[in-house]
Amino acid sequence: MSQLNITINENKLTVSPGSTILDAAKAVGVHIPTLCHDPRLKPYGACRVCLVEVEGARAPMPACATKVTDGMVVSTDTEKIHRLRKTVVELLISDHPLECVTCEQCGDCGLQDLAYRYGLNKSRYIGERHPLREQGDDPFIQRNLDKCILCGRCVRICDEVESAFAIDFTYRGFQVQVGTDYGTSLKNTSCEFCGQCISSCPVGALIEKPRLNKGRTWETKKTLTICPYCGTGCTLELQTIGDKIVNVAAPLDKGVNRGNLCVKGRFGYQFVNSNDRLKTPLIKKNGKFVEATWSEAISLIAKKFNGIKSAHGADALAGFSSAKCTNEENYLFQKFMRAAVGTNNVDHCARLCHASTVAGLARAFGSGAMTNSIDDFAKAKAILVIGSNTTEAHPIIGINILQAVRNNGAKLIVIDPRKIKLTQFADIWMAQRPGSDVAVINGIMNIILKEGWYDQKFIEERTEDFDELKKILDAYTPEKVAEISGVSPEDLRRAADIYANSGASSIVFSMGITQHSTGTDNVLSLANLAMMTGNVGREGTGVNPLRGQNNVQGACDMGSLPNVCCGYQKVGDDGVQAKFQAAWGVELPKTPGLTVVEILNSAAKGGVKGLYVMGENPMLSDPDSQHVEEALEKLEFLVVQDIFMTETAVFADVILPGLTFAERDGTFTNTERRVQRIRRAINPMGNAREDWRIISDVATAMGYPMHYESADEILAEINSVTPSYACITTARISDSGF
């Protein structure tokens, strides 16, 4: 369809079909006030403050809900419009407490702005007013219903975006109020405490509880950064006063989340300013931790590590890097282990979550990551989710999936033994017996094969060894699969039909299938399913692992792995070896190192004697904590670098206090491989330091000088040795990430 011409207050422009008058006005910088509008929601047109005059129209039209037609002539600034708007505002404030002096929303309130604009501090309309209504006892959210203007944004975002349906309009007429069923606390409802309703509310009716009385919007410094929780990598706006975070929001026009956040990202920041943080280095003396200076701690580590190295060789030392730390720190940590210590014994928790993904997808496609982007789910016609409780573990991706299903009619197949939120929206939910994933996938492929629903052309042009796969699939008849998995042949058939014939099917998976002894096979089966139906390499298709931690993708990309350096360049490969020896100026170890599990096994047997743990907590995250404890006890020397006294840190000989995401600069890589900047919002707490600075100092003390002035400088070095990160500079990713 061709572009449409529109004139707004003498400004002429063209817009694409589907744009509203409000969109067009924004494009030419004409401000139209809104109250019930939120770009995340469907047009609603209830509050009438966005009325504009349209030439030839009988009555003024709501700009937020009126689509542009060709040749439209719009005026937003007429006397009539201002009169109408003023009346609307007067009606609203006739039943509004106008207690802006103490209101948290003051300075950021749609109603206050309008009242200010029209000089209104009382209303001409005097009528019954709502009394101060009783507030529910809700965690996280303060509801001030006397300030509610009934714009419905909270109800709609809870429904349209969050699919949580916790609140709705209740009662009738003057009594109408936004509420829960029976007026109960949100904690007894389906509320997920995402705070999306707060983020949409244009007035002070919904407020984040942790923010109460901490400061008004104009007092806060606002820093854009990335959420430290899951691999979705949402953009956060940290609002700080001094060195305290007082609130978290998300800009509507940025990042993967575009204004949306989940409970973790929005409310989970209290740890940053927690008094339990480690604030100074600690050295264990006679079984007790004693405060130490940085130079004491670092020279002790250098002495012990060098001692172990000269007595038992570099491979008696090992390090755990961290999927919570930045790319810069991960790069530096593996460089430290390889160049300064001289061992490839470096790994991190990805070993336990998605190593099978990396291995399986690298074998199938050459690279172990999502084949499609998060935005791409909107284009899928069918989505198959297996082993992922997406709405809980990756809530914002969960939102994307549910919107594709509810708004675009994408079919949803959920394969999961548990009844999770996604199953409520699924066309098919197959509750397989735990461990029978491969059988179910093979069963689906068996049906696709028998029915001829596979993509012959794709198979011929892009794949190898299809005949081998066929042979394996023969055995997996629906009846046999039903016997193994408990999934009925009818469901398998329907799933196969939907997946193979939708036109664009996407697979989403996560730790539910990777953390099995057959994890790699599970992943390979999914890749086979996608390839045999040609569901790879197009919009809305693909095989998409959702990575757990905020930077687990980056930690892998940076080579915090025993067999590869940054950019998955193989340890021991002559070219790679030569390249890194030239870049780092030392002889490097040639044999791949030990994995997380092997390092602990070896430590338990006395092989590995010294361990450096940066930002990991193997006592909690590794299987068999008894065994982990034995291994840690057996070590001659354990260094733990963290922000809290963790279950692992208590076993340490030296503890080094690192920084939280809010206190440092660097980059995180999200699950779709978008490299995004995190920015320092507050000063380091106490004596704690950037992790990269600590690593550099330890390396230098050990006799391998490392000097960096900033995270940027480390990124420049990453650019120079990592082909997949070659052009990713902070300047280029500042706004949207790569």
Next chain:
Amino acid sequence: MTENNCSCEENNSKNEQLTMDILAKYSGKKGSLMPILQEVQTIFGYLPQTILKKISAETKMPMSRIYGVATFYSQFRLQPVGKNIIRVCHGTACHVAGSENITLALESKLDVEDGQTTADNQFTLESVACLGCCSLAPVVMVNKHTYGSLTPDKTKKLIKKYEQKEN
């Protein structure tokens, strides 16, 4: 009372079965929340919370929405009704003749607010629009009987009679 309890339980399970039948009848049909609520109310006399939860689970309609609908329409009751329903007319004639004071008197006598039911389940107090016998204003209807030309005191006495009937 004990025997009563017994039959109550029987009644309950019978009523629940009836609810399930209603839900089965409308299963899969769009826009059927209104008739479901209406039919359920004829069984129970009101919409019990447990039953609304059941409806929500069966129809996959969120509780918040069902509650929104149930509170939007005046035909639905969320509280059980008492044995006797007292309807105080607040139509124009009755209003002028002082129905406001009658409601106030009843509220204090029965210790309930307008629209509520007494703790012992004996009385439900309601306000209604014109009952059609304005010449007798102010008018109160108790169950099927209409009483006119009332004063707050007369009304209290009237209610006493119903209390005595109980005992």
